[in-house]
Amino acid sequence: MTLVELLVVVAIIGVLAALLLPAVQSAREAARASDCKSHLRNIALACANYESARRALPPASNNSPAEKLNSLGWQVFILPYVEEAAVAADIQDNYAETAETLELANSVQIPLYQCSSDPEIEDERGRKYTSMRVMSYAGVLGSYASRAGVQQCKRGDDCVGGDVPLLGPVNKDGLMGVDTAVPVRRVSDGMSKTALVGERWYQLRTWTFGSYYRQRDSGQAVAGRPPRGPQMQTAVCSAKNLSREAPLNADLNATGYYADHLPENRPPMPDGAAQTISFNNLPFGSFHPGGGHFALGDGSVRFVEDDIDADAYLALASRDGGELATEQ
Numbered sequence: 001m002t003l004v005e006l007l008v009v010v011a012i013i014g015v016l017a018a019l020l021l022p023a024v025q026s027a028r029e030a031a032r033a034s035d036c037k038s039h040l041r042n043i044a045l046a047c048a049n050y051e052s053a054r055r056a057l058p059p060a061s062n063n064s065p066a067e068k069l070n071s072l073g074w075q076v077f078i079l080p081y082v083e084e085a086a087v088a089a090d091i092q093d094n095y096a097e098t099a100e101t102l103e104l105a106n107s108v109q110i111p112l113y114q115c116s117s118d119p120e121i122e123d124e125r126g127r128k129y130t131s132m133r134v135m136s137y138a139g140v141l142g143s144y145a146s147r148a149g150v151q152q153c154k155r156g157d158d159c160v161g162g163d164v165p166l167l168g169p170v171n172k173d174g175l176m177g178v179d180t181a182v183p184v185r186r187v188s189d190g191m192s193k194t195a196l197v198g199e200r201w202y203q204l205r206t207w208t209f210g211s212y213y214r215q216r217d218s219g220q221a222v223a224g225r226p227p228r229g230p231q232m233q234t235a236v237c238s239a240k241n242l243s244r245e246a247p248l249n250a251d252l253n254a255t256g257y258y259a260d261h262l263p264e265n266r267p268p269m270p271d272g273a274a275q276t277i278s279f280n281n282l283p284f285g286s287f288h289p290g291g292g293h294f295a296l297g298d299g300s301v302r303f304v305e306d307d308i309d310a311d312a313y314l315a316l317a318s319r320d321g322g323e324l325a326t327e328q
Contacts, residue, residue, distance in 0.1 A: 061210025073238025126206030142171030168278025
């Protein structure tokens with residue numbers, strides 16, 4: 001073989017490799033997306049098994065008896081139903097309202113709770129507690145405040161709080177509620193039309209965390225006892241609202257970053273960028289091209305596209321809004 005022929009062969013191989021690489025990458029992402037979809041399906045099944053045993057869906061979180069103490073979240077409550085009974089027992093034995101007492105459990109990597117399309121998920125750690133793992137999925141609190149255009153929720157609304165920009169409101173019209181276990185009979189929109197759990201990647205927190213509150217409802221203040229339901233200033237780690245403020249896979253440069261975004265948080269925030277998104281409205285999103293997966297109440301998993309109509313997106317979050325959720 002002459003030098004010219006060798007160069008031609010090398011060039012042909014290079015062209016073929018360049019043509020095949022996108023196909024290989026696409027196949028790998030398809031496999032990762034399928035794996036993520038399976039994770040969500042199994043999570044939804046675990047929630048269904050929880051409901052069968054308790055006659056209600058798992059709450060997004062419970063309430064701790066004191067302010068500013070992280071409670072546990074739904075992801076802990078369903079552990080016995082995802083073959084993680086040993087981790088559940090460790091948490092039950094050691095939980096004392098502080099993350100430090102759960103260091104062993106928090107450092108455990110539960111593959112079901114992580115999406116492999118996130119290139120940094122295995123290295124990502126909870127803010128403040130830098131040795132503790134995070135998860136790729138969050139429950140759906142609802143969308144009432146955004147649908148109703150409520151800036152500050154009042155008594156009788158399907159939301160609580162909202163007067164503190166850092167935290168934002170806590171919706172009460174979803175399948176998961178703060179310190180509230182929703183019975184299936186209250187899901188008038190239908191379990192197959194209401195989102196239960198979705199993908200997230202921005203501003204993740206330690207995977208066992210549920211929520212904490214900064215201010216109790218004065219009408220419920222009883223020393224040493226957990227209050228009932230979301231309080232006036234509640235930060236929910238384990239679940240989020242669906243909101244117009246932060247659409248699916250939100251362009252943070254357009255919508256603004258979390259109001260308490262730190263330099264070490266991903267992604268890096270450009271100089272002068274707005275910090276406006278409240279904690280409970282942090283966006284759902286994924287590393288899958290074009291959208292993200294949501295598990296619905298009936299156990300099915302739906303890929304929701306980034307350009308879904310805003311009203312249709314919000315309709316997915318409410319269990320009793322009477323909206324017609326379209327396929328997008």
